[in-house]
Amino acid sequence: MTVINSVTTLDLDGDVAVITLNSPPVNALSAPVREGLYEGFKAAGADASAKAIVLVCEGRTFIAGADIAGFGSAPVGPSLADVQVMMENSPKPVIAAIHGTALGGGLEVALCAHYRVAVPSAKVGLPEVNLGLIPGAGGTQRLPRIVGAEKALDMVTSGAHVPAKDAAAMGLVDELVEEGKLRAGAIAFARKVLAEGRPLRRVRDNDDKVAPARGHPEIFANFRKANARKFRGFMAPEHNIRAVEAAVNLPFDQGIAEERRLFEEVMASPHSAAQRYAFFAERAANKIPDVADDTQLRAVKTVGILGAGTMGGGIAISCLKGGLTVTVVEMKPEALERGLGIIRATIARDAERGTATKEQVEQRLANLKGSLDMADFKDVDLVIEAVFEDMNVKKDVFKKLDAICKPGAILASNTSYLNVDEIAAATSRPGDVIGMHFFSPANIMKLLEVVRGAKTAKDVLATVMRVGKQIGKVPVVAGVCPGFIGNRMLRKRGEQAEALVLEGADPIVIDKVFYDFGFPMGPFQMMDVVGMDVIKDQPGERSLRGAMYEAGRLGQKGIGGFYDYDANRNQTPSPEAVKIVEQFRKDKGATVRAVSEEEILDRSLLPVINEGAKVLQEGIAIRSSDIDTIWLNGYGWPVYRGGPMYYADQLGLKTVVEKLKQYQAKLGDDWKPAPLLEKLAAEGKGFADFKR
Numbered sequence: 001m002t003v004i005n006s007v008t009t010l011d012l013d014g015d016v017a018v019i020t021l022n023s024p025p026v027n028a029l030s031a032p033v034r035e036g037l038y039e040g041f042k043a044a045g046a047d048a049s050a051k052a053i054v055l056v057c058e059g060r061t062f063i064a065g066a067d068i069a070g071f072g073s074a075p076v077g078p079s080l081a082d083v084q085v086m087m088e089n090s091p092k093p094v095i096a097a098i099h100g101t102a103l104g105g106g107l108e109v110a111l112c113a114h115y116r117v118a119v120p121s122a123k124v125g126l127p128e129v130n131l132g133l134i135p136g137a138g139g140t141q142r143l144p145r146i147v148g149a150e151k152a153l154d155m156v157t158s159g160a161h162v163p164a165k166d167a168a169a170m171g172l173v174d175e176l177v178e179e180g181k182l183r184a185g186a187i188a189f190a191r192k193v194l195a196e197g198r199p200l201r202r203v204r205d206n207d208d209k210v211a212p213a214r215g216h217p218e219i220f221a222n223f224r225k226a227n228a229r230k231f232r233g234f235m236a237p238e239h240n241i242r243a244v245e246a247a248v249n250l251p252f253d254q255g256i257a258e259e260r261r262l263f264e265e266v267m268a269s270p271h272s273a274a275q276r277y278a279f280f281a282e283r284a285a286n287k288i289p290d291v292a293d294d295t296q297l298r299a300v301k302t303v304g305i306l307g308a309g310t311m312g313g314g315i316a317i318s319c320l321k322g323g324l325t326v327t328v329v330e331m332k333p334e335a336l337e338r339g340l341g342i343i344r345a346t347i348a349r350d351a352e353r354g355t356a357t358k359e360q361v362e363q364r365l366a367n368l369k370g371s372l373d374m375a376d377f378k379d380v381d382l383v384i385e386a387v388f389e390d391m392n393v394k395k396d397v398f399k400k401l402d403a404i405c406k407p408g409a410i411l412a413s414n415t416s417y418l419n420v421d422e423i424a425a426a427t428s429r430p431g432d433v434i435g436m437h438f439f440s441p442a443n444i445m446k447l448l449e450v451v452r453g454a455k456t457a458k459d460v461l462a463t464v465m466r467v468g469k470q471i472g473k474v475p476v477v478a479g480v481c482p483g484f485i486g487n488r489m490l491r492k493r494g495e496q497a498e499a500l501v502l503e504g505a506d507p508i509v510i511d512k513v514f515y516d517f518g519f520p521m522g523p524f525q526m527m528d529v530v531g532m533d534v535i536k537d538q539p540g541e542r543s544l545r546g547a548m549y550e551a552g553r554l555g556q557k558g559i560g561g562f563y564d565y566d567a568n569r570n571q572t573p574s575p576e577a578v579k580i581v582e583q584f585r586k587d588k589g590a591t592v593r594a595v596s597e598e599e600i601l602d603r604s605l606l607p608v609i610n611e612g613a614k615v616l617q618e619g620i621a622i623r624s625s626d627i628d629t630i631w632l633n634g635y636g637w638p639v640y641r642g643g644p645m646y647y648a649d650q651l652g653l654k655t656v657v658e659k660l661k662q663y664q665a666k667l668g669d670d671w672k673p674a675p676l677l678e679k680l681a682a683e684g685k686g687f688a689d690f691k692r
Helices: 031-046 080-088 105-110 127-131 139-147 149-158 164-169 182-195 218-226 236-249 252-267 270-284 310-321 333-353 358-366 391-404 420-424 458-470 486-503 507-517 523-530 544-550 575-588 597-617 624-634 644-651 653-667 675-682
Strands: 002-005 008-013 016-021 052-057 094-098 101-103 115-118 123-125 302-306 325-329 368-371 382-385 410-413 433-438 447-451 474-478 563-565 571-573
Touching: 002 031, 008 031, 016 031, 016 182, 031 052, 031 080, 052 182, 080 105, 094 105, 094 182, 101 105, 105 123, 105 139, 115 164, 115 182, 123 164, 127 149, 127 236, 127 270, 139 149, 139 236, 139 252, 149 218, 149 236, 218 236, 236 252, 236 270, 252 270, 270 624, 270 644, 302 310, 310 325, 310 333, 310 358, 310 433, 325 333, 333 358, 333 368, 358 368, 382 391, 391 410, 391 420, 410 458, 420 433, 433 458, 447 458, 447 624, 458 474, 474 624, 486 507, 486 523, 486 575, 486 597, 486 624, 507 523, 507 597, 523 563, 544 575, 563 575, 571 575, 597 624, 597 644, 597 653, 597 675, 624 644, 644 653, 653 675
Parallel strands: 016 052, 052 094, 094 115, 101 123, 302 325, 302 382, 325 368, 382 410, 410 433, 447 474
Antiparallel strands: 002 008, 008 016, 433 447, 563 571
16 A cells, blocks of 8 residues: 555555545545645556556545635645646546535535445535535536536535435436445446457547537526526526536536636635525534534434424424424324324425435334323433413423433524523423524424523533534524524514605515615515414504404415405415504504614614624624524525624624714614624624634
C-alpha cells in the first residue's frame, strides 16, 4: 500500500489499482482530499501493473459534497477541475464505487469516472439548489448527457437524493453490487470492463441523451410553467434550468464556461447568501452550550401519544415514520377509531406515492397500537400529550402520567403557549418534563420547538433533540415564556395586521404584501386556513377574526372567511367579508386613511424583529440564528431572505432602530426598540455578532 497523503492511499488488487479516500466525517472535497485524489490518480495512471482504477471511500459515505465552510476562500492545491480532468483523461478505466451518498461535488467527481457502481442503499444527487446555487463543477453539463434533459431538470431544481436503484434505471449507475461488499464488487466490475474490452466512456463526449431536446425550447418553457409556483422568488432554480439548456445547446467546453458564469452570478447573490446562512443556522441549532456532545442519552424506542385528533395523529405518523413504536390513547372509542383510521390511511398512502416500500408501510402499521386506557403508557419511553390547550387540563394529565409512567420516562407537552414549568410542577419529577411544540399538520411541518423548563434534565433535553431529528423534524431549543419563540413573535405580527385593517388597509392588500415578500400566504389567508372556530375571540376580546366567526364565516372549512372559496378551495375576494370589515371599523370608531404597501411591510415585520431581540436578550433563544430557523421552518419566512433576524442584519440595525423610533413617536411605546437592539445598533453590530 502507498500512502498518498493524510487522507488517501493507493494499493493494488491484482491488476486493479484501488484509491481509498478516508477523510471523516463525510469525505468532503477539502484541499487534502483534492490533493489525495489528484496524486492518487496520477500515480495509478503511471503504474504499468495497474490496468483499471477503482475509487472507493472509507466511513459512512462516498464523497458527500463540497467543503461548504470553505466557500469563497482561495483554493489551495489542485482544484476540483484538476482532479476531474485527471480522472476523465485517465488512460485506464476509472470506476467510482458509491455507498452512502454521492451529493453535489461528490456526484460531480463520480460523473468524471468512466463507470459507476453502487450498493443498493446509496443515494446520489445535486442538491446545490438548496443552498441557492447551481452545481459548479460540471454537474449541469454531464448529468443531462447521461439521464437526458428532463430528468436532469428535475434533479438539479429539486436537489432530490436519488436512490441507487433509480439511478441505475436511468443509467447514472452502471451496476448495483452487493450491500457491504462494495470494494470487492467494484473490483469485480473493473475486471469485467477489462475482460470485455469496454471503452473509456467520457460522459462529456456523450451527445445521445441531449440531442433529442435540442431545438425544442418548449421542454424548458413547459418545465418553468409547471414549477412556477414552487420556484417563485428563488433565483437558483432558474439558473439551474439555464445551465441545463446550455448542456443541450452548446458544445461541452462552452457549456462548462456558461455553467461557471451562472454559478458565479448566483453565488454572489443575496439569495444564495441567505440560503447558505439558513443551512448553517439549522445545524447550529443542535448545539446547546451547557449540554455536552457526549451526554448519555435515554433510550427512546416506544412513544405514547395522548390524543388522536389532528395534532396527535400527525405526531403519531411522524414517530412511526421515524421507526418508533407508538401507542395512541383517546378517551372515547369513536374518537380513537377515527384517529387510528386517518393515521393508517396516511401511512398507507406512502406506498402508493412511492415514498416508502410496502414492507416499510407494513412495519409502521404493525408498530401502531390504540388504547382507551392511559395505563397502557406504563412502559413507554416517551409520552407526548396533545390534549386541549388549557392549563388545568394539562396539569391533571401530567399528574396522572406521573403516577403511571415508569421511572426515567420522558413526559412531553405539545403546548404551543402554556408555561412548561407550571405543568412540570404538577409532577414529582420535573426533570423529566419538557415541551415538544409540534406545528400543524405535525406529520408535514418540519419545525419542533423543544421547550426547556427550568428543571428539565440535560439528558432529557439532549434525548428529545435527538428524537426530533429521528422523526424528521428540525428541533430548536426555546425557553419558557408565553408563546415561546415563534408564537410570541407571531402575535406581534397579528396585532399589526388587525391595526392596519382598522386604519384603512385592505386585508387582501396586506396578504398580497406578504405574498410578494415571499411568504406562502398572508395573515388573513392563514386565518381562513386555520379556521375562525379555532382562533375565535377569548372572553373579553373583540377582534376582526371574532367578527368573522360571529358572522358564521369560519374560513375554508365553512362558507368562507376573509375570502370566498369554490369547491376546490380556490379563493376570490368576498363582498360579504368587505361588509364585515367596514362594520368592524365603525364599531371600533376607526378613522380610515390610505396605507401604503411599504408601511404594511414595515409594520408587519419590524415588531417581529423587535420582539425577537427581546427573546434573544431574555435568553429564551440561545442565538439569533435559532430564531431564524424557527421562522424558516414553522412560519413560512422565505428561505432566500434568511429569517427575521438575518433580514434585520441585512437592513442594518441602525435603520431598524430609526424606523421603530419613528413609529414609536406616532403609535406609542409598544414600538420602543428593545435594549439589545439599540445596543447592537449603537455599536455598529448585527444580531449575528451577539454572543451570550
